[in-house]
Amino acid sequence: MKAAVCYEFGKPLVIQEVALRTPKLGEVEVTLKACAICHSDISYAQGAWGGALPAIYGHEAAGIITALGENVAGYDIGDTVLVTLLRACGRCVSCSGGHPAQCETRVRESDSPLRTTDDQPVQQGLKTGAFAEKAVVDQSQIAKIPADMPLDAASLLSCGVITGVGAATNSAKVRPGSSVVVIGAGGVGLNAIQGAAICGAATIIAIDTLPEKLATAMDFGATHGILATSEKPHRQVKRLTGGRGADTVLVGATQAYQTAPQYLCVGGTMVMVGMPPSGEKVTYEPVMVAASSHKMIGSNMGDTMLSRDIPYLIELYKQGRLKLDELVSRRYALEDINEAIADTLAGNARRNVIVFE
Secondary structure, three states: OEEEEEOOOOOOOEEEEEEEOOOOOOEEEEEEEEEEOOHHHHHHHOOOOOOOOOEEOOOEEEEEEEEEOOOOOOOOOOOEEEEOOOOOOOOOHHHHOOOHHHOOOOOOHHHOOEEEOOOOEEEEHHHOOOOEOEEEEEHHHEEEOOOOOOHHHHHHHHOHHHHHHHHHHHHOOOOOOOEEEEEOOOHHHHHHHHHHHHHOOOEEEEEEOOHHHHHHHHHOOOOEEEEOOOOOHHHHHHHHOOOOOEEEEEEOOHHHHHHHHHHEEEEEEEEEOOOOOOOOOOOOOHHHHHHOOOEEEEOOHHHOOHHHHHHHHHHHHHOOOOOOHHHEEEEEOHHHHHHHHHHHHOOOOOEEEEEOO
């Protein structure tokens, strides 16, 4: 099959033929129809978190099951599914406690189903390897979607949507009538805004450096927009929240982590959604956190449970209460993936999607 392979961090991906083994016990083969480009894929390809090379990244995908390994339950060849990096053993403490996104069982890199055509190992990036025409993944990494659902939009449910919406609904547990600040109105930020709106937040304030992104945020449910470059934006948040500050702040970029507590009310919660490169740091005064009773929590993939959250989100989409189609910025062929990545890095995209014929 054809795939986009990373041979050197920070260099363009190479389009070439690779070999994909057949599914083993508990695995499925999915012929992919769409794979969105997430910033995590780009960060890995730039070497932000290390890892072995060569590798195939891509983890936000949708397609059709074309082969089943032994002991796969609940799926048939021909089913339309999304494919995620969320691999869960179902047995560890986190899985047993209802948090499969925090599964503690590690996957060995040597178990990758990918090889070069001369039989050299290729790493399955983010346990998925979806910048390719097909993927072989564990059955825990897929979820059924309606056959008539546009697969470019459906692929976004695999990461960007569940990460943003889940950060608000599952991790932050935003309350009806509360106030929420979302710093960064990119793909994940727009979904965090949608999640806050779904939860019934009364005031949803988007903060970004670009006016056009703030305008888009209003279309996705924000009630107010503030330019991050304006003078003391945290004071504007205080004015919009009756002098209190926000109950919840959802944040992604490193520089935003530094300033996020300024937006919180006493007892407020900062939800850390983004994944900055390893080694980046921020500093806080512990006394300020303690005195204000602030809470800081991490949110990995929106603490998503696929079997619970995907049907719910699909139903919201059908009802017109969750925007998916509007998140797709542009569609690219696999051969043009480097152009799609460059456009994403330039900040022009909500989500660029690779589509396969």
